[in-house]
Amino acid sequence: MAAQSRPTLLLTRPEPAATRFAAQVRGAFGDGLAIVISPLMVPVVLDAPLPDGWDGTLFTSETGVAGLARLTARRGAAICVGPRTAAAAQAAGWQARALGGDANGLVAALAAAPLTGHWLHARGRDAGDLAGRLRAAGMAVTEAVVYAQEPQAPTPQARALLDGPAPLQVALFSPRSAQLFAAMARGAAAPLHIAAISAAAARAVEPLAPRRVEIAATPDAPGMLAALARLSATGPGA
Numbered sequence: 001m002a003a004q005s006r007p008t009l010l011l012t013r014p015e016p017a018a019t020r021f022a023a024q025v026r027g028a029f030g031d032g033l034a035i036v037i038s039p040l041m042v043p044v045v046l047d048a049p050l051p052d053g054w055d056g057t058l059f060t061s062e063t064g065v066a067g068l069a070r071l072t073a074r075r076g077a078a079i080c081v082g083p084r085t086a087a088a089a090q091a092a093g094w095q096a097r098a099l100g101g102d103a104n105g106l107v108a109a110l111a112a113a114p115l116t117g118h119w120l121h122a123r124g125r126d127a128g129d130l131a132g133r134l135r136a137a138g139m140a141v142t143e144a145v146v147y148a149q150e151p152q153a154p155t156p157q158a159r160a161l162l163d164g165p166a167p168l169q170v171a172l173f174s175p176r177s178a179q180l181f182a183a184m185a186r187g188a189a190a191p192l193h194i195a196a197i198s199a200a201a202a203r204a205v206e207p208l209a210p211r212r213v214e215i216a217a218t219p220d221a222p223g224m225l226a227a228l229a230r231l232s233a234t235g236p237g238a
Contacts (some may be wrong), residue, residue, distance in 0.1 A: 007232065009033045009169045012040045012062075012177055014149065021171070021221060028225050032232065033169070038158035040180040041149035045070055046125070048144040055117030058141065059096075060103055060127060062088040067146030068122035069093075079115075081106050082220065093107055102219045107133050115139045122146045126176050147216035151180055162188040167211070167233055169193045171224055178204035 009025065011018045018037045025033060043063045045206040048071060056077040059065050065080075065088045078094035080086035081102060089096035100106030107130070118140045121131045123237070134141040154162070161168050168190040172178040178201040185208055192210040196202040200215050214230045216223030 006032065006034045007167060007169055008161060009035050009171065009228070010161060011035060011037045011171055012181055013171075013173045014039045014041050014043055017062075017173075021224070024221055024225060025228065028229070031233070033228075036155075036157055036161060038155040039152055040154070040177050040184065042152045043067075043124075044121045044148050044150050046147055047071070047147055048146045050144050051118075051120065051142055053118070054120040054142070056115070057089075057094065058106075058119055058121040058130065059085050059089055060106070060121070060123060060130060061085060063124060063147050063149075064122040065089045065092055065094075068144065071144075071146060071214075079106070079110075080084050103128055103130055106130070107137070110134060110139065115141070119141070120144060124149055149176070152186055162190050164190055165195060167191040169195065169228065170206065171195045171228065172201045173197045173224065175200040175204055177201070181205060182207055195224055195231055197224060204215045 011022055018039055021033045022037060025035060027038045045067045050072060059078055062085050065085065069092045075093040078089045078096040079091050079099050080096050081100055081216045083098045086098035100109045121141055121143040122125050123143055123145060131141040131143040162185050170192060172181060172194060174197060178196060183204050192208055194205055194210045194213045196213055197213055197216050197219050202215050212231060214227040216227045
């Protein structure tokens with residue numbers, strides 16, 4: 001397949017997650033997709049105040065692990081959303097285990113087997129109120145905002161793709177990245193074919209009137225790969 005005939009996939013998630021997912025796409029599709037990486041956000045570690053002590057830590061992202069690790073040498077038990085975040089926490093010194101495929105799954109699992117003691121959720125500035133949901137279920141959970149995902153302008157290559165006539169596939173991994181993309185791509189000439197990680201992410205790009213949207217059946221990399229496969233099955237211009 002000639003390079004110029006390949007459909008193009010735009011990856012907008014922060015690094016290093018974007019490069020990691022690009023490798024997964026190449027493993028799944030070979031050279032069937034040309035990949036352009038243009039992160040819409042860049043993580044910035046914040047100097048968050050921390051409580052005097054806590055019995056365990058909740059992580060919902062690898063960036064949360066990195067942010068808290070820079071603020072304290074305290075480790076101990078950790079519960080993480082997803083195996084990759086758990087692996088990052090384990091590598092940073094926590095005794096970590098994965099629970100729940102996303103925040104909703106984590107809340108459901110902990111509602112069935114509530115936490116004891118005082119727990120800390122190390123989160124991003126724009127993350128959901130996990131601590132509040134767990135407190136409402138009777139658990140002692142506080143939070144520390146240890147990082148922010150700051151918006152970042154698209155690369156010139158991404159801007160040219162959006163302004164061009166060729167169909168463009170876009171993978172959106174969160175409602176916030178979808179909101180940023182919707183603002184950045186307003187008025188784009190390219191016909192857009194969206195793989196969205198959730199219904200909330202899909203709703204955020206509705207103002208762009210994309211040609212097609214596929215929502216991942218599961219909020220993870222395999223789910224997004226399957227959504228991209230459904231987009232590709234009908235061809236980029238379908």
